[in-house]
Every structure is written in structure tokens, then in C-alpha cells.
């Protein structure tokens with residue numbers, strides 16, 4: 001039967017963290033493969049290895065450090081996951097999304113998710129950045145959903161609406177910032193598809209995804225966004241395009257994780273600037289500067 005996590009477990013982790021740091025974050029950031037350096041820019045940091053945090057799973061993927069970092073960024077208090085959890089690591093979906101509900105209990109109102117993704121769209125090249133307009137959650141479509149099982153009404157409704165879950169205001173702001181940073185040429189908006197992984201897609205799967213109108217593909221993000229939408233967090237997502245998905249049987253190229261991390265290192269500066277500016281300029285309700 002599906003593993004259930006009780007409300008108390010989420011609360012115990014939130015209480016433990018609140019006893020360890022004075023920071024009360026308004027924004028949470030989940031850093032994707034090779035994008036963890038964003039956490040290093042937080043000021044007045046308090047950081048905790050996942051192994052110290054009650055209830056947290058462990059990160060097992062190269063390029064995912066495994067630290068929760070609290071700090072200030074442009075006058076806003078943030079909490080940043082250096083390393084995220086993926087379904088393909090064998091975590092249950094409620095474990096991979098455990099931090100999102102903890103962030104909610106800490107008072108976070110906005111979640112920013114970043115990931116590395118492969119591009120299916122002709123106009124999306126490695127090194128480009130895709131603002132996520134919407135997602136296709138393939139595991140979710142077959143019932144692998146973190147919300148399946150008894151609903152916790154304290155977090156949200158039994159049947160949450162998912163249309164428009166990627167906040168339009170933040171997407172517009174991100175495009176504005178990209179222009180001002182002079183990186184609008186790198187920026188695109190598109191649909192992200194989550195596949196379970198850990199295998200990269202076959203050519204037939206890549207062609208199917210492309211035919212379905214998916215622009216970028218990855219192995220994360222959708223479950224976290226489902227959980228965040230359920231409990232009322234505002235969501236912004238971006239994909240760093242690290243490679244072109246192989247769609248032709250003639251193409252001898254094949255993707256590997258190291259090349260994914262390499263592009264992450266190359267473009268991390270730009271992703272960092274974008275997310276930092278976005279956090280600095282986004283409206284926050286309880287802005288306790």
C-alpha cells in the first residue's frame with residue numbers, strides 16, 4: 001500500500017528546523033542537477049545536511065549536494081534545497097516531495113523549481129533556459145501522484161485544480177528580467193514533461209513526446225509542483241536545457257549525466273542571476289524586511 005506521511009511528521013520537521021534557525025523563509029528554491037551553487041549566494045546562511053534533518057530522505061545523485069540552506073537574498077528570506085529527490089532514486093513520491101509541505105509549514109509562499117532538461121523543440125538549444133509554462137506529468141497520469149491516498153484537508157482540497165499552476169505574473173517578470181539582463185535570446189517558454197527515469201528516453205519515446213507537443217523532458221519537478229499547488233504555494237519553474245534529445249535513428253549522439261552537469265556549470269551563472277533578480281523583484285505578502 002502507498003506510504004503515508006502524517007501531518008505531525010511534517011510539523012515535527014518544520015518545528016525542528018525552526019528551533020535550529022532564526023530564518024523564517026518566504027521563498028523556497030529547489031536546485032536542479034548542477035544548479036546547487038545558487039544556495040551559496042545566500043547571506044547569513046544556516047545550512048543543514050539532509051542527514052541531520054528528521055524525515056528528510058538522502059540525495060544519491062552526482063550533482064546534488066544534499067544540504068538545506070537558509071539565508072537572505074536581496075532582502076528576502078529564502079530556503080534552498082541543494083540537491084533534490086527523484087522518483088528514480090527509489091524514493092516514494094511523498095518522500096520526494098516531503099520538503100514542499102515542510103516549506104509550507106515554515107511560512108513559505110512561493111516555490112521556485114529549477115531542473116536540467118533535454119530539449120525536444122527545434123528552437124531550444126543546449127545552454128538555453130526554458131521558463132516552464134505548463135507540465136505533462138506522465139507518472140501522475142498513471143496514478144503515481146504524491147497526493148494519492150487519503151487527503152490531508154489541512155494542506156489542501158481532495159481534487160486540486162492544476163490549470164495555471166505556473167504563476168503567470170512570475171513568468172512575465174522573468175521574461176522582463178531576461179531582457180534587462182541581456183539574455184532574452186536564451187530564454188524560451190514551453191511545456192516540460194516528467195518521465196520516471198532513470199533511463200533516458202528511447203528514440204521512439206522521444207518522438208512520441210515531441211509529437212505530443214512537449215518542449216523539454218526531465219525526471220523531476222512535476223511531483224513537487226503538484227504538492228506545492230495543492231497547499232497553495234505560488235510556483236515558478238525553469239529548465240536549463242543541457243542537451244538535445246535524440247529523435248533520429250541516424251543520430252549517433254547519446255546523452256549522459258556528465259554532459260548534463262557540464263552545461264549546468266556553464267550556465268549556472270545566468271540561472272543564478274535570473275533567479276536572484278526574480279526573488280528580489282517579486283511581490284511578497286508578509287515582506288518582513
Ligand SMILES: Nc1nc2ncn(CCNC(CO)CO)c2c(=O)[nH]1
Nearest residue numbers: 116117118200217218219245257260
Ligand atoms: N533526453 C534527456 N535529456 C536530459 N537532460 C537532462 N535530463 C533530466 C534528467 N536528469 C537526470 C540525468 O541527468 C538526473 O536527474 C534529461 C532527460 O530526462 N532526458
